[in-house]
Amino acid sequence: MSDNIPFDIQIYIMKRLPVKSILQFRTVSKEWKSCIDLINFQKTYGVRSSNDCCMILRYNQALPSYMLSVGTCHGIWCFSYGIPSICCSLWNPSIKRSINILVPAFNSQPKSDKILLGFGVILLGFGVRPDTLDPTIIKVLYPRDGHGNWYVSVFTLSSVDWKKLNNDCFPRESIRFKRSSQVVVGRLIFWAGHERFVSDDGHVVFKKHVLVSFDLICNTLKSEYAAEC
Known part of the structure; x- marks a missing residue:
């Protein structure tokens, strides 16, 4: 930009430009x-004045499906839709553009684990890496019954690829997330969750609430106890 343009005007212009x-x-x-x-x-x-026209985000899917909001960060929205195949849509209302991303059900897991994970749960999270402003999707796949391995993968818009994470630093596999609880603070995505402790006869003795976090820069997933009931 020209040096004749005041700096505050330069910043105002940049706020209306695409992320790239x-x-x-x-x-x-x-x-x-x-x-x-x-x-x-x-x-x-990306903030616009309130008198901008309203926009509707639409999607086409032949199979029976539904759309859910995964989360929003830095003005970018992430939605998931589709059954049984799952897709994500990243939508930037400020530039009126979106991109669809296929979410793989499995990565390179053993065949026996694929059978088990057919009864599992997929949790999706979304955030924007603060140091590079790279939109990032995290996928956590775990069995419903609490027995078996977690599989965590990360998608970044810059790489346009899913990367499977090493499970050395994952939380305990008995922890469960609350899907609608995602909050992004700085470099961390937070979810509320819980862990149930049972007696030998299978009855729940008590439940501990946990806070699960994912570091967008280090790509680590951690948990800590929040309260007990």
């Missing part, structure tokens, strides 16, 4: 990078 351009502008100068990295810029990026 913003990532490029971060490398132009230290002054631009410092401003773009400010939390105030990120909060107001």
